Amino acid sequence: MAKSETPTTIKKYANRRLYNTGTSTYVTLEDLAAMVKQGEDFLVFDAKSGDDITRSVLAQIIFEQENKTGQNLLPTTFLRQLIRFYGDSMQMVVPKYLERSIDLLTREQEKFRKQLTNSFSGTPFAPLEEHVRRNMELFERTFSMFKPFVPPRGGTAAPEPEKTPDTPDPGDNIEDLRRQMKEMQDRLERMSKEPKKEE
Numbered sequence: 001m002a003k004s005e006t007p008t009t010i011k012k013y014a015n016r017r018l019y020n021t022g023t024s025t026y027v028t029l030e031d032l033a034a035m036v037k038q039g040e041d042f043l044v045f046d047a048k049s050g051d052d053i054t055r056s057v058l059a060q061i062i063f064e065q066e067n068k069t070g071q072n073l074l075p076t077t078f079l080r081q082l083i084r085f086y087g088d089s090m091q092m093v094v095p096k097y098l099e100r101s102i103d104l105l106t107r108e109q110e111k112f113r114k115q116l117t118n119s120f121s122g123t124p125f126a127p128l129e130e131h132v133r134r135n136m137e138l139f140e141r142t143f144s145m146f147k148p149f150v151p152p153r154g155g156t157a158a159p160e161p162e163k164t165p166d167t168p169d170p171g172d173n174i175e176d177l178r179r180q181m182k183e184m185q186d187r188l189e190r191m192s193k194e195p196k197k198e199e
Contacts (some may be wrong), residue, residue: 007041007042007043008020008021008022008035008040008041008042008043009021009022009042009043009045010027010032010042010043010044010045010057011044011045011046011047012044012045012046012047012053012057013047013048014047014048018031018032018044018057019047020042029057029060029061029064030064032044032057032061033061033064033065036058036061042054044057062074082094
């Protein structure tokens with residue numbers, strides 16, 4: 001089937017069947033995976049509500065592919081780290097970071113293939129490891145903008161001042177501040193409850 005400039009519409013029915021409106025045939029997740037590999041774009045809509053459910057269907061395709069023997073692309077550590085980002089302040093940064101990383105890998109995949117084929121000695125994954133290392137550094141620099149008090153990876157934090165018997169413990173200072181704040185809040189509450197004096 002010739003590639004179209006507009007995405008093919010796939011409808012998902014209540015019985016979980018997927019209908020390709022471009023070919024007027026029912027298709028499977030395996031068929032949709034083949035379409036993705038061939039570069040054919042599609043959008044999936046719930047046949048009843050009309051909601052765009054493309055993201056969840058693509059996630060389903062990945063789940064199906066991951067369950068096939070020898071086709072695991074997503075390491076367990078990666079999946080755990082990804083789950084940790086849900087609801088985190090970094091959640092808005094992660095999608096763009098992953099998009100750029102996979103885009104770069106896609107654009108340079110032929111170069112990586114040649115390096116892997118030609119590297120019979122040494123470490124054939126060195127170029128890929130270097131690419132991942134650079135991406136991690138970029139990600140950590142971005143992360144440090146949101147959490148400025150976290151020292152960058154490999155960076156040297158400022159040395160702690162030498163403690164003497166007279167040096168107050170920072171934890172004590174924090175407790176003092178908390179106590180003072182509580183006292184101020186209590187005082188304000190009492191003042192707000194006192195009856196106003198008539199002039």
